[in-house]
Each structure stands twice: as C-alpha cells, then as structure tokens.
Amino acid sequence: MSDLSEFSLIQHYFEQLTAKRDDVLLGIGDDCALLQCPEDEVLAVSIDTLVENVHFFSDVDPESLGHKSLAVGLSDLAAMGAKPKWFTLALTLPEVHEVWLKKFSQGLAKLANEFKVQLVGGDTTKGPLSISIQVHGFVDPEKALRRDGAQVGDLIYVTNTLGDAGAALKLAQSELVNESFDNEDKRYLTRRLECPTPRLNLGQKLIGIASAAIDISDGLVADLGHILEKSSVGSRIDLARLPLSASLLKLERAEAEHLALYSGDDYELCFTAPANHYTEIEDMFQGQCTRIGVITNDDGIVVIENDKLKSLKNKGYDHFSNS
Amino acid sequence: MSDLSEFSLIQHYFEQLTAKRDDVLLGIGDDCALLQCPEDEVLAVSIDTLVENVHFFSDVDPESLGHKSLAVGLSDLAAMGAKPKWFTLALTLPEVHEVWLKKFSQGLAKLANEFKVQLVGGDTTKGPLSISIQVHGFVDPEKALRRDGAQVGDLIYVTNTLGDAGAALKLAQSELVNESFDNEDKRYLTRRLECPTPRLNLGQKLIGIASAAIDISDGLVADLGHILEKSSVGSRIDLARLPLSASLLKLERAEAEHLALYSGDDYELCFTAPANHYTEIEDMFQGQCTRIGVITNDDGIVVIENDKLKSLKNKGYDHFSNS
Numbered sequence: 001m002s003d004l005s006e007f008s009l010i011q012h013y014f015e016q017l018t019a020k021r022d023d024v025l026l027g028i029g030d031d032c033a034l035l036q037c038p039e040d041e042v043l044a045v046s047i048d049t050l051v052e053n054v055h056f057f058s059d060v061d062p063e064s065l066g067h068k069s070l071a072v073g074l075s076d077l078a079a080m081g082a083k084p085k086w087f088t089l090a091l092t093l094p095e096v097h098e099v100w101l102k103k104f105s106q107g108l109a110k111l112a113n114e115f116k117v118q119l120v121g122g123d124t125t126k127g128p129l130s131i132s133i134q135v136h137g138f139v140d141p142e143k144a145l146r147r148d149g150a151q152v153g154d155l156i157y158v159t160n161t162l163g164d165a166g167a168a169l170k171l172a173q174s175e176l177v178n179e180s181f182d183n184e185d186k187r188y189l190t191r192r193l194e195c196p197t198p199r200l201n202l203g204q205k206l207i208g209i210a211s212a213a214i215d216i217s218d219g220l221v222a223d224l225g226h227i228l229e230k231s232s233v234g235s236r237i238d239l240a241r242l243p244l245s246a247s248l249l250k251l252e253r254a255e256a257e258h259l260a261l262y263s264g265d266d267y268e269l270c271f272t273a274p275a276n277h278y279t280e281i282e283d284m285f286q287g288q289c290t291r292i293g294v295i296t297n298d299d300g301i302v303v304i305e306n307d308k309l310k311s312l313k314n315k316g317y318d319h320f321s322n323s
Numbered sequence: 324m325s326d327l328s329e330f331s332l333i334q335h336y337f338e339q340l341t342a343k344r345d346d347v348l349l350g351i352g353d354d355c356a357l358l359q360c361p362e363d364e365v366l367a368v369s370i371d372t373l374v375e376n377v378h379f380f381s382d383v384d385p386e387s388l389g390h391k392s393l394a395v396g397l398s399d400l401a402a403m404g405a406k407p408k409w410f411t412l413a414l415t416l417p418e419v420h421e422v423w424l425k426k427f428s429q430g431l432a433k434l435a436n437e438f439k440v441q442l443v444g445g446d447t448t449k450g451p452l453s454i455s456i457q458v459h460g461f462v463d464p465e466k467a468l469r470r471d472g473a474q475v476g477d478l479i480y481v482t483n484t485l486g487d488a489g490a491a492l493k494l495a496q497s498e499l500v501n502e503s504f505d506n507e508d509k510r511y512l513t514r515r516l517e518c519p520t521p522r523l524n525l526g527q528k529l530i531g532i533a534s535a536a537i538d539i540s541d542g543l544v545a546d547l548g549h550i551l552e553k554s555s556v557g558s559r560i561d562l563a564r565l566p567l568s569a570s571l572l573k574l575e576r577a578e579a580e581h582l583a584l585y586s587g588d589d590y591e592l593c594f595t596a597p598a599n600h601y602t603e604i605e606d607m608f609q610g611q612c613t614r615i616g617v618i619t620n621d622d623g624i625v626v627i628e629n630d631k632l633k634s635l636k637n638k639g640y641d642h643f644s645n646s
Contacts, residue, residue: 127374
C-alpha cells in the first residue's frame with residue numbers, strides 16, 4: 001500500500017481507462033490539466049458529490065457506483081443541452097482496496113467511453129468514502145437549456161418513466177412490500193437506481209426546441225419547482241399522464257404516482273417547450289418523452305386528478321432533512 | 324435546519340461573497356454554470372480535497388480552513404503560470420453549523436476576492452467533513468509552466484522559505500520541542516501551515532522565464548522529484564542555500580534542513596530556468612526566491628553538504644502511508 005501515493009493511484013487505475021481526446025493538451029500528471037476550448041461556445045460545468053450511506057449503501061456494487069458517480073454529472077450537462085468533454089475525480093477512500101478500485105474504475109470508464117469524455121485530473125485522499133466529480137461540456141450560450149426560460153402556455157415534458165429509482169430505494173429500505181415485484185421487476189428497478197442513464201443525446205436534440213430544462217435528481221415536484229421559480233410561472237400536471245413503468249404499475253396507482261412526483265434519483269429530464277413545437281417533439285422523440293402538463297399562471301404546481309385540481313407542496317428530497 | 328436544502332445552503336452562504344466576473348454568463352442556481360472562455364488561451368483546471376483529521380485538525384479555525392481550501396487549488400494554477408478565474412465547491416458537512424459556515428465562507432471569500440476568482444457552482448452534502456474545490460484558470464498553451472521542461476544546466480529556485488508549515492504541524496503534534504519557539508514564532512509557523520499564500524503573481528511572472536515549475540505541497544524532495552521524473556533529468560541541491568525562516572532557524576540546522584526537504588504544505592513554488600535568465604530573475608524577484616541548485620544528469624536528487632555529495636531518497640508525504 002505504501003508505494004501507492006495519491007498520484008500513482010489515480011494514474012494506475014484511471015488514466016488509461018477513458019477516451020483520449022485531441023483537445024486535452026495535458027492530462028493527469030501535472031499541477032493542472034490544460035484543455036483546448038472550442039470557439040463560439042461556452043464552458044458548462046457542474047460538480048456533484050456522492051457520500052457513503054447518504055447517496056449509496058456500503059454494499060453497493062462498485063461498478064454501478066463508478067457509473068452513477070459520473071452519470072449524475074453528465075445528467076446536468078444533458079439538462080443544459082451541452083456536449084460533454086472532460087471530467088475530474090476527487091476520490092476519498094478509507095483504504096486502497098484493489099478489487100473495489102478496479103471495479104469502480106471500470107464502471108466509470110465504461111460510461112465515460114460511451115460518451116467520449118476523458119478523465120483529465122483528480123485527487124485521491126484517505127478518509128470516509130466519498131466521490132466528487134466535476135463534468136465539463138460546451139454549449140451555444142444563446143441556446144443553452146436554462147431553468148429560467150419557461151413561458152405561460154409552454155408544454156411540459158419528461159423523458160422515459162419516473163419513480164423507478166424511488167421504488168428501488170424503498171425496496172432496499174424495506175419500505176415497500178417486496179411481494180409486489182417479481183425478480184425481473186426488482187432487477188429493473190435496482191438498475192434504474194444504481195445505473196441511471198444520462199440523457200445527453202436527448203438534451204442536445206432539445207437545443208432550439210425546449211424553453212427550459214432540468215434533470216430530475218430530487219423528484220419531479222422539487223425539480224419542476226426550480227423551473228417554475230426561476231421562470232416566475234406555475235404549472236398544471238395531469239396525474240393520469242405521468243409516465244410509469246410496467247414494474248412501477250404493479251403498485252397501487254396512488255403509490256406509483258406519489259413516487260413519480262416526489263422520489264428522486266431518476267435522472268430523467270423535465271423540459272418545457274412552446275406549443276408550436278408539439279408535432280416536432282412528437283415526431284422526434286417518439287416514445288422517449290411524455291407530455292405531462294402545461295405552464296400556467298398558477299401558484300406552483302397544480303395537479304389534475306380525476307378532473308379535479310389540487311395544489312401540491314413544492315417539496316422533494318432534502319439531503320439535510322431526510323438523509 | 325430542514326429549510327436549508329443543499330441548494331439554498333450554497334446560495335445563502337457563498338453566492339454573494341465572491342467577486343462578480345463578466346465572463347460568468349450563468350452562475351450558481353442552474354444545472355451547470357456557463358462560462359465564457361478567452362480566445363488564444365487554454366483552460367487550466369485542478370481539483371483538491373481536504374479531509375478532516377487527514378489534512379486538518381477538527382479544531383482548526385474555520386476561517387483559515389476556508390482560506391486554505393481555496394489556496395491549495397490556486398497554488399496549482401500558480402505553478403502553471405495561469406491566471407485564475409473561477410472555482411467550484413463540493414462541501415460535505417456532518418451538520419449545518421451556522422457560525423462555522425459563516426467563518427468558513429468568509430475565509431474562502433477573502434482569498435477569492437483578493438484574486439478576483441468567482442464561485443460558480445457547488446454541491447453541499449451531509450456526511451463526514453471534507454472540502455473539494457476545483458479551480459479554473461487560463462494560460463498561453465505554448466508558455467504554460469509544465470513539469471516536463473527542465474533541462475540539464477537549468478538553475479533551480481524556490482520561492483520564499485521552506486519547512487515552516489512542517490514545523491507547525493510537528494508542533495501541533497507535539498513532535499517538536501515547544502520551547503524552541505516564542506509565541507511570535509508559533510503564530511508565524513501556524514499561519515504558514517493554516518493560511519498558505521498561493522504564489523499566483525510570481526507564477527504569472529515566470530511565464531517565458533521558467534522551464535518547469537511545481538508547487539511544493541508534498542515536500543521539496545517529492546515535488547522536485549516530479550519535475551526530475553517528468554523531465555528525465557537529475558539535480559544537485561546545495562543544502563546551505565535552502566531558504567529557512569528566522570523561526571525555523573531556532574531549531575538545530577539539520578532538523579530545519581530536514582523539514583525544508585521533506586515536509587509538505589508550504590505551497591511555495593519550485594521552478595527551473597535556463598542559466599541565461601539568472602540576472603533577470605535576480606532583478607525581478609529580489610528576495611522572493613532563492614537559487615538552491617542546478618539540473619544535472621545525476622540520478623534523482625543529490626545534495627551538497629559541506630562540499631560532499633549525498634544522494635537522497637525521493638520520498639515525501641504520502642496520504643496513504645503517513646496519515
């Protein structure tokens with residue numbers, strides 16, 4: 001162990017694993033990485049930390065953890081419509097466990113290579129297990145998908161299905177009746193929690209179409225709430241239109257809807273678009289996104305349930321109150 | 324506590340504290356920050372983590388900790404000769420302690436404002452105390468101070484004095500005789516450990532002069548060793564020329580030299596420069612740096628002690644073996 005300094009650790013496990021990009025002039029191994037920025041676009045950055053027993057269980061598959069650590073950052077780039085390029089990794093470990101590190105780095109590298117993002121720097125430290133990753137991408141500054149562009153009358157969409165990760169979390173915490181699901185459901189739901197797919201391709205296609213976007217990390221109500229707050233608008237959501245997976249629908253409808261509204265970790269996109277893009281969106285994203293409501297002048301989020309209106313409290317997952 | 328989500332935490336304590344820069348198109352509060360990159364220069368990035376009881380003591384002054392958390396990153400930019408622009412902060416805290424957060428953010432902001440670097444994003448999470456900061460700067464790619472440019476015959480310099488932070492650490496751990504120092508010495512040494520000064524101005528002035536540079540975080544022998552390894556050269560260091568503070572010189576000379584060679588955390592710069600820059604460097608950096616040796620074909624680091632040569636083992640602080 002003593003011959004693995006922080007420097008060689010990062011080099012040994014990670015340097016050769018990710019895509020090599022021409023715009024990396026100097027990668028791991030100096031005081032800084034040196035990176036060539038494209039002209040006419042702006043740098044988009046986001047940093048996220050995953051902490052043991054807060055964001056993941058101690059017995060999580062390290063390969064899945066490597067995937068998720070990068071996926072949450074790439075999901076932020078997706079939500080801006082940005083093209084991903086590089087990431088840095090600050091890894092804090094209680095000890096150097098070679099099998100764990102190998103699996104973790106493989107999960108990380110597989111996702112990185114899928115989207116051609118290169119690891120360009122890092123810091124490995126001894127301490128309680130946590131992972132901070134910063135992602136770097138580029139986007140046209142005039143067309144970036146910000147949170148503050150939603151207008152009254154815009155349609156509201158979400159990608160794929162919601163609530164699956166939340167169901168998996170509740171299953172793991174024995175807060176859901178296990179018997180609702182067969183083994184295939186459990187595998188599907190667990191994979192949705194542990195290996196979220198960053199919707200980078202969808203995000204980039206939404207450039208020029210969406211008026212606002214966010215990724216759903218804290219739950220639809222909380223994250224749509226951020227768009228509403230930043231855009232100074234309200235919304236109506238049709239509960240019957242919430243996209244729910246076949247697995248989730250094995251629960252009571254009310255419970256499934258509650259998970260879709262309030263549980264986090266799905267890393268799907270929620271976006272708004274002017275109604276004149278309706279046909280274009282239907283054609284372009286067939287089956288990949290669902291229209292769930294409309295931007296209004298209401299105060300916050302109003303849901304439509306059996307033709308009745310109900311105002312929702314804007315509350316999602318809070319790392320300091322619920323963890 | 325429950326009303327302080329991770330988002331509002333960062334906003335509440337940090338958003339208003341740091342310099343506002345025109346090149347920040349979108350700062351804290353969206354999925355990503357959007358940042359305007361200058362043309363003709365490349366992005367330089369570095370990420371560093373400080374962990375409680377590994378990099379700092381639990382009872383450290385939070386204002387100093389805020390300063391140091393940013394200083395170690397800015398020191399990496401200094402070592403590339405880069406101009407600093409932005410930083411991100413991933414802060415993991417066991418609880419929301421308002422007094423601590425206020426002091427920590429003040430220490431951070433004071434240093435940030437001194438160098439006009441803006442906080443552009445972050446993540447605040449519950450967990451064991453640790454701080455990851457990524458710094459972003461820009462530098463001419465042809466002139467950046469890399470580690471691999473040292474040539475045989477180049478002179479070796481360090482800025483200011485070495486070993487002070489190491490002495491403070493040993494004092495705190497009761498491994499040095501307390502009586503060697505008066506209260507003023509102790510204040511000076513502790514400040515050197517807790518509030519290092521990133522040598523950004525010196526680093527930028529070295530552009531076009533230095534052939535290689537590194538900041539001394541792990542000790543002179545370890546960090547000069549990185550330059551030697553990357554440049555495929557060796558070095559001779561004249562022990563009598565090591566710059567030692569008046570406080571450090573209250574120790575036995577051999578002990579002071581040992582600290583200057585092996586102890587980390589000084590965050591001074593070590594750089595090499597062709598001998599024809601000798602007069603320019605003497606004139607430009609009067610009293611701010613000291614010539615300590617020369618790049619050679621030796622194997623690693625050879626020290627000159629009383630006209631005798633001695634080979635040093637290339638070993639500095641290792642976070643996994645010594646912490």
